[in-house]
């Protein structure tokens with residue numbers, strides 16, 4: 001389902017990052033652990049096709065990301081991959097609901113207002129559909145990010161440090177929410193983090209950045 005081989009990336013000559021191979025089955029939940037600076041965000045960007053690796057390959061659902069043109073990759077990402085970034089990026093001039101409709105539109109899917117309403121309700125944001133992103137609390141923004149990541153029922157959900165800024169109670173809740181939402185759409189869930197609190201929650205773990 002998600003498979004990488006010999007992935008490496010370099011921001012500058014001589015400063016290459018190499019990653020262990022990852023193999024995550026359909027519906028499986030995996031944790032990628034690594035210290036600050038070990039390359040977690042870089043790896044997540046490679047998995048999501050936001051950066052092209054210097055070497056190696058990312059295969060998602062049998063498709064090699066390197067085989068796609070830039071336009072096809074954008075479409076593929078919109079339909080198959082939901083990404084929860086470390087910091088949420090919403091279009092601030094649009095409502096929460098319209099941000100989700102935009103995610104559907106960009107994936108080539110006709111905006112489905114009933115699905116958007118339903119999803120926001122499931123995530124406890126039913127009353128926030130008409131709010132602007134900047135009117136949401138940190139926790140609400142995070143749930144809105146999760147909603148946007150799963151609106152197109154992606155095959156794979158990638159989350160970058162979703163809990164590192166949260167206290168223990170909210171950390172547990174967000175992990176539960178991510179796992180529940182991934183199960184609801186039978187998606188593979190991959191979380192990159194340095195948050196040791198998640199170690200007990202997801203048994204499937206890969207550590208990066210170790211010599």
Ligand SMILES: Nc1ncnc2c1ncn2[C@@H]1O[C@H](COP(=O)(O)OP(=O)(O)OP(=O)(O)O)[C@@H](O)[C@H]1O
Pocket residue numbers: 011012017034035036037038039040041042043194
């Ligand atoms: N845009 C960039 N240009 C140059 N170097 C970068 C860039 N982004 C990251 N790096 C370097 O690449 C390495 C990996 O960075 P990355 O952000 O992937 O690590 P991380 O494990 O996600 O870190 P953190 O947990 O602190 O967010 C670091 O040494 C970082 O300084």
